[in-house]
Amino acid sequence: MSVDYRPAPGTIPTDPGVYRFRDRDGRVIYVGKAKNLRNRLNSYFANLDSLHERTRRMVTTARSVEWTVVSTEVEALQLEYTWIKHYDPRFNVVYRDDKSYPWLAVTLGEEYPRIQVMRGDRKKGVRYFGPYSHAWAIRDTVDSLLRVFPARTCSPSEFKRARRMGRPCLLADIGKCAAPCVQRVSEAEHRAIVDDFCSFLGGNTSAVRKRLIAQMQEASENLEFEKAARVRDDLAALDKALEKQVVVLSEDTDCDVVGVADDDLQAAVQVFHVRNGRIRGQRGWIIDKPEPLGEAGIVESFFSQFYAEAAHDLPREILVPALPDDAEALSSWLREKRGARVVLRVPQRGDKRSLADTVRRNAEEALQRHKLKRASDLTSRSKALEELGEALEMAEAPLRIECYDVSQSHGSDVVASMVVFEEGLPRKSEYRRFVIKGERTDDLSALQETLRRRLKRLGDQPAGSPDEASVEAGHVIEDGELMENTDKKRFAYPPQLIVVDGGAPQVAAADAVFTELGVDTVHLAGLAKRLEEVWLPGDDYPVILSRSSEALYLLQRLRDEAHRFAISLHRSRRRKRMKTSALDSVPGLGPSKRKALLKRFGSVKQIRRADVAQLQEVEGIGPRLAGTIAQHLALESTDNGADDGRTGDTSAANAATPANGEEHSLAEQLVEQEQDDQDSS
Structure with a gap:
């Protein structure tokens, strides 16, 4: 079974490109890219029964498919992003902020740039720092830094009023604004202040501190003690702002750390922005998954949407939970946007791995919070019951x-x-x-x-x-x-x-x-x-x-x-039914050594038949423990009337007990472990 709009064999090119599925009304419902258009599109037109349900729903909803050939995978990434932003296809992954994060924004595109708190979509000509967890955290940071960088923070209407009246605001009187509105500083001087502010927030903190320390020492040598005291207070304000940023890695580390948590229908993505070894910001998204996506697929879609407009914020390194299939193309695309190399990798050990685990836990908690919020909301519950009744x-x-x-x-x-x-x-x-x-x-x-x-x-x-x-x-x-x-x-x-x-x-x-x-x-x-x-x-x-x-x-x-609720009772009954192996009661024999013995000999019966020298061949089993094992199993065998392995005249009844029982117990334990693994997955 296939769809009637499938292109004729051989008509789909094998070049890289971007494709669009349209519905009966001509609306674009899905946009995708491919290294080989023919291979990728043919996978959609296979037997519909072999497709995942959500993919099959997209294919059967569509009524046509079209494609555009490009030269490289990087061009395909760029075009895919452009089309997703333009068409907003219903079957594509859509990233939604799990909360409205405030940013510290500097309006570099204005004649006299200003510092402010901004939310929502990014705008051209504005440089963003953060995001921050709360708006008050931004205001607190800015209030501390304005002593050193007295840049404009007023609104356009306030700036025009001060200009018209020739009288600056209170911030200028207390030294937290250079008052460009009344020409106390020129446009170039004010922009220099703003540039220093951006440089400091961008991670270049040592240069500013050295300059202030030199100014303080110079003022002190010239006996300008009041000026030296003011510079000292400026240094204290800088240190206060820096203390609020957690140091997690070495000072030369400049990276973003991505964490993912997902289920069948939704996923949470968290990103920690680390600059000069300090966590400068954190951001999270909740996404709906229109088709099955593993961690690699989520990372790929995240890159194409998040970093498309963030050229000036791109770090040298991006740590991800899994590398996407087109990691090289993504790296090349990011290198073009940043103008320098961008490395994608999965951290394996050390501080970066620990930080990646922390980001992943944040993603798991964000997904859980989203689910609980949705479940506890009265409006959502009422809507769910109404929708269910209608369906x-x-x-x-x-x-x-x-x-x-x-x-x-x-x-x-x-x-x-x-x-x-x-x-x-x-x-x-x-x-x-x-x-x-x-x-x-x-x-x-x-x-x-x-x-x-x-x-x-x-x-x-x-x-x-x-x-x-x-x-x-x-x-x-x-x-x-x-x-x-x-x-x-x-x-x-x-x-x-x-x-x-x-x-x-x-x-x-x-x-x-x-x-x-x-x-x-x-x-x-x-x-x-x-x-x-x-x-x-x-x-x-x-x-x-x-x-x-x-x-x-x-x-x-x-x-x-x-x-x-069912699996918890099932596990309880299954474990209660399982017989205890004779090895469980051997003094000094722990789980790892029991496992090593069973792996070496295959069953308790074979362990019983082994002598002390053979038992010592197992890693971790010394002479004393080997003697204890042999003695314990021999006593247990005698108590139960079982064959101890030294005679060959075992009766049929004894053959069924307890050695066979132990063999059965071992097999059941292995089955139980396998079933536990399946249940947990």
Whole structure:
């Protein structure tokens, strides 16, 4: 299956270039660049089923594609940025500040440049420093520096009024403005003051300090003590401004450090600006991901958008979490903009690696704050419930939603979870867990059993014996008995919507239970994780919610919470079932040495059969520890009636215990470790 607007074979050039997808109305919906246009565009026109859902949505939304050939990858980068800014395509990554950062700005394009606080988009003819976390931090810094660099800070209207009246403002009277409005300094002299101010903030601090120290010493030698005292106070003001900038690297370090944290739909990017070894500013963005992007892809899109207009702020080095595929082209593009070499690299060790880890943690916290802010906002929750009700064609917004997920390991330790959201917020006191009995139970049958036990109790429940279908959070059912459950609460009122973790198969299985029990007052939907599609019973095609939809965000939180709640019980039961290896009780034998022994011999049985000399061949095992291991395993073998490896007349019964049990325990431990790795990913 392909699209009808695919260019004829051989018509797409193999040169570098930039391409645009347009929709039926002629609007540009995606802009991309490519080192080889033919290879890149052919990847979009492969079998649609092989494409990621968001990429497939873009390709099927488009009705035409066009391209422009350029000479180099650098030209492709420049043209891509220009088109993204011009067309603002809906399927491209868009960087939004995670908060409105204030900048210290110097209007170099004006006749008499002024210093001010600015927010929003950058303007031509203005040099920016920062960004700062708060506007008051900028004002505090400027107030300290105006003693040394008395540049203009007034607004255009105030400047014109002072000029017209021939009387300067208060700042001129207290020595914090050179008063160019009344010609106390000429235009050239005032610009020199501003240039020194920019040079100081740009990192050239030592030259200014040396000049002031020389002036102070000269004034003192000439017995001009009042002048020397003023210069001394100027030096103190400079030192106060410098103290607020954290020293993290050597003085000759000039770099930007980029950190990334992301999930399936969104990502957070943080940048620390380090100049002369000091953190001069920090900035962050939250982006929506229209297609799957790894760290390298996020870094690439960040470079093309952030550094496109920041030629004067480009550092010598940029530290990133992952190098993009076209790192050389990006480096060449940045070198052209800066007029000097710009190095891109991933820090591996030392202070730069530590700082990169700090920036990454800031990105993770920014993404978490964004999610929490979105979840806690009443307007967003109301909008999410309304959107969800409309998308699922419900008569009213679902105030109570229950979500179910199943967790298992190859048919063993099968458990399920039920989480409850009321008015868009989790109601943890209503969470339930289910233990599924039976051998080799698959996800669909486990889901059906869970829903069957839940839906049978939609009505009021009489008091009596503990309800086997429900378990309070943190408790389980063992052999039909409610364990550690002191609160005999039952299910609360019925939900308006039940969500299952999965796509069409899971929804069909759940719908069969609804039909079996005659439930027609509760709506049903499924959320498929890989493609983020919403499936409804009996529909051939899913409901596609916008990637920025509050309703989709709410469903994702439900799904993720149900998964977390199920997997925690599953892990607990699985670890409880695992048998302890005979090596665990050997005195002085730690986890790393146990692992080395198992890697060397393969099983506890083979370790038992090894002599002391063979045990000492394992790294970290000395003569004393080897003797302890051999003695302990021999005693354990004798106590259990197992073969100790010195005779060959082992009975069938003994062959099954406990050595086989230990072999099984080891295998299960390895399976458990593998499953933990999968769960964490």
